Amino acid sequence: MQTLTNRAKPVDRRPMTFMEKMYIPAIAKGMGITLKHLFQRKATVSFPEKKRQFSPVFRGLHVLNRDEEGRERCTACGLCAVACPAEAITMEAAERKPGEEHLYREEKYAARYEINMLRCIFCGFCEEACPKDAVYMSETFAPAMYQRKSFIYGKQDLLIPNPKTHLPVNNFRPKKYNSQT
Amino acid sequence: MTLLSIDWFFLIEKILLISGVLVLSLVVAMYSTWGERKVAAWIQDRLGPNRAGPMGLLQPLADGGKLFFKEEIIPTHSNRFLFILGPSIAMMVACMTSAVIPWADTMTIAGRQISLQVADVNIGILFIFGVVSMGVYGIMIGGWASNNKYSLLASVRAASQIISYELPMGLALIALLMLTGTLSLKEIVEQQRHDLWNVVYQPLGFFIFLICAFAECNRTPFDLPEAENELNGGYHLEYSSMKLGFFLFAEYINMFISSALMATMYFGGYAYPYMDKLGLSENMLALTGFLALFIKTLLFIFLFMWVRWTIPRFRYDQLMRLGWRVLIPLALANMLITGALVLFRHH
Amino acid sequence: MGMSTQQIIFMVLSLVALVSALGVVLSKNPVTSVLCLIVTFFAIAGHYVMLNAQFLAVVHIIVYAGAIMVLFLYVMMLMNLNSEIEPQKRNWLKYAGAVSGGALLVVLVAALRDASVPALSESSVEIGLIHNLGKLLFTQYVVPFEVSSILFLSAMVGAVVIGKKD
Numbered sequence: 001m002q003t004l005t006n007r008a009k010p011v012d013r014r015p016m017t018f019m020e021k022m023y024i025p026a027i028a029k030g031m032g033i034t035l036k037h038l039f040q041r042k043a044t045v046s047f048p049e050k051k052r053q054f055s056p057v058f059r060g061l062h063v064l065n066r067d068e069e070g071r072e073r074c075t076a077c078g079l080c081a082v083a084c085p086a087e088a089i090t091m092e093a094a095e096r097k098p099g100e101e102h103l104y105r106e107e108k109y110a111a112r113y114e115i116n117m118l119r120c121i122f123c124g125f126c127e128e129a130c131p132k133d134a135v136y137m138s139e140t141f142a143p144a145m146y147q148r149k150s151f152i153y154g155k156q157d158l159l160i161p162n163p164k165t166h167l168p169v170n171n172f173r174p175k176k177y178n179s180q181t
Numbered sequence: 182m183t184l185l186s187i188d189w190f191f192l193i194e195k196i197l198l199i200s201g202v203l204v205l206s207l208v209v210a211m212y213s214t215w216g217e218r219k220v221a222a223w224i225q226d227r228l229g230p231n232r233a234g235p236m237g238l239l240q241p242l243a244d245g246g247k248l249f250f251k252e253e254i255i256p257t258h259s260n261r262f263l264f265i266l267g268p269s270i271a272m273m274v275a276c277m278t279s280a281v282i283p284w285a286d287t288m289t290i291a292g293r294q295i296s297l298q299v300a301d302v303n304i305g306i307l308f309i310f311g312v313v314s315m316g317v318y319g320i321m322i323g324g325w326a327s328n329n330k331y332s333l334l335a336s337v338r339a340a341s342q343i344i345s346y347e348l349p350m351g352l353a354l355i356a357l358l359m360l361t362g363t364l365s366l367k368e369i370v371e372q373q374r375h376d377l378w379n380v381v382y383q384p385l386g387f388f389i390f391l392i393c394a395f396a397e398c399n400r401t402p403f404d405l406p407e408a409e410n411e412l413n414g415g416y417h418l419e420y421s422s423m424k425l426g427f428f429l430f431a432e433y434i435n436m437f438i439s440s441a442l443m444a445t446m447y448f449g450g451y452a453y454p455y456m457d458k459l460g461l462s463e464n465m466l467a468l469t470g471f472l473a474l475f476i477k478t479l480l481f482i483f484l485f486m487w488v489r490w491t492i493p494r495f496r497y498d499q500l501m502r503l504g505w506r507v508l509i510p511l512a513l514a515n516m517l518i519t520g521a522l523v524l525f526r527h528h
Numbered sequence: 529m530g531m532s533t534q535q536i537i538f539m540v541l542s543l544v545a546l547v548s549a550l551g552v553v554l555s556k557n558p559v560t561s562v563l564c565l566i567v568t569f570f571a572i573a574g575h576y577v578m579l580n581a582q583f584l585a586v587v588h589i590i591v592y593a594g595a596i597m598v599l600f601l602y603v604m605m606l607m608n609l610n611s612e613i614e615p616q617k618r619n620w621l622k623y624a625g626a627v628s629g630g631a632l633l634v635v636l637v638a639a640l641r642d643a644s645v646p647a648l649s650e651s652s653v654e655i656g657l658i659h660n661l662g663k664l665l666f667t668q669y670v671v672p673f674e675v676s677s678i679l680f681l682s683a684m685v686g687a688v689v690i691g692k693k694d
Contacts, residue, residue, distance in 0.1 A: 027491070027492060030491045030492065031487060031488070031491050033491075034224045034487060034490060034491040035487070037223070037224050037225070037226055038220070038223045038224055039223075040226060041226075042222075042223070042226050042227060042228050043226045043227070044226075044227050044228040046228065046231070260559075263559070263563075302582060303582065303657065303658065304582050304583055304586050304658060307583065307586040307587070307590065308586055310586070310590050310594075311586045311589040311590045311593075311594060314589070314590050314593070314594025314595065314598075315589075315593065315594060317594075317598055318566070318598070318601075321598070321601055321602070321605065322563075322601075325559065325601075325605045333605060333606075336605075337602065337605070337606065340598060340602060341602075344595070344598060364658060
């Protein structure tokens, strides 16, 4: 059979020599390897105290963006829901009433916007599909929760704080998860 | 009869010593569980327990507490008395061996000569053998009383393993006894204090003893009796709560005691090189001697762990073949050669 | 002062030995019988220690309690003995047992009537220690010792022959 790589190593099926049957050299070699590992750098990250750095392309939990005046960018066009391969996004559109211009940027907005984080595969297609720069993926992952329904993130969980009324945007902390940098 | 008339100071001193030795073995066994997990973790490039206390040092307490609060289950149709007797025997036997180990030389406190050995019986090594051969009852009774086929089979396997490895262990020791000419552990240590360590004269004997000690303690690569991942835990399958804890704990005490024994018989015990040339007082000598023995023992315990996380488990037929076809002939040959050399030296 | 410590220990050991020996005979469960027998062996080992024969005591424990009884227990546990499958004992067996037991009693009484307990000589106090025992075994009793070793050898050969036959 033709090998796919040049790393293939044929199995040595010769009967063992006396030295090999004694096993002691092999055991000594193995003990040497384990001893070496005893002093090697440990792979563990002590999680709550230390955190592994996310890569710059990491796709975590979604956020719904606001514009500079604190108005919701989302116009409930449904492109993200269409793009979603896991069908994790549902939304209900509503019309902006007069006097709500400071809340919603467009005439149409999402009255309900839900992402099921148990369905979501964090592919990032919604982010790419959004024509209004409303959906972004942050650098956090979904925390552990006791109930399945807690994983359905609504608008209040997804929307970033209003920059007008809250502190600057980058201080945003997602739902029930307070120690993320 | 002076043999049995009671000297009260002597009695108090012995009781204190016995409690001290028991506490020492229990604490060492407790922290061996911690050490085992740390060594396992380090060998596997992990950190190991580090949440309970600094460096995870309170982990054994947490584990013990957990075991105490677990539900206590005694299977129906099992023999209740024997079910409880099993782990009790295992624990008791594990604690008994420490009686004849000389932990240090004599100390003089308030004008009294105090021997840091619970009992310097003139048959010290045979006593250990007697006690070790009792150890198998804990496993057998526990396995049988569980009223479970798997426990029974595992206990049968364990019993045959322990009986098989007792033989080469004894033969290896006989060679040592020929060399030293005494059964008293104290005298064996004193001989090594003024001479080279016994391991120099008995390298093969030591190696056989080491392998058998692994087998007697049910440690990897001989941990078939309790192979967690293929026998569901072996003879203690039906045990829960602290009764399970006793079985597990007995293993660690056994490990500590057999490490101390190996250090005593082959590595000079409380004797260390140049100990008589340092010009220390008697009490300091005893103290440093105890430290030396303790360090040697800890090194052996580390060896036990190091091997456990390196070598995979033997298959059962391999285990038996190693015991009967390799170790016993080797031990016999070692005995013969030693005997011939001892004779040669006498003439 | 009624009894010396030694006498008290002797009494206790004898009591333990007798009770556990009765337990061996009277117990319904064979595993309990074996365990009682082990206790008996320990009590007897205690008697050996009282006689200053520590070597014999330990060897007694190693050989009987540690090796032979383990094998007994081994077999008992694997046989799955319980009351349901126990065969019915015939009546004549009970009568035969009673008769032979009575005969044994008569013989024992007759033997004990004539027996006198010889006092221990001073030199024999140390005989149970390993040094003296070894010396005696290899000088005065060397022939029986070697003969018994041949017996063991033949037993070993027999075991190997049986083990090889498959």
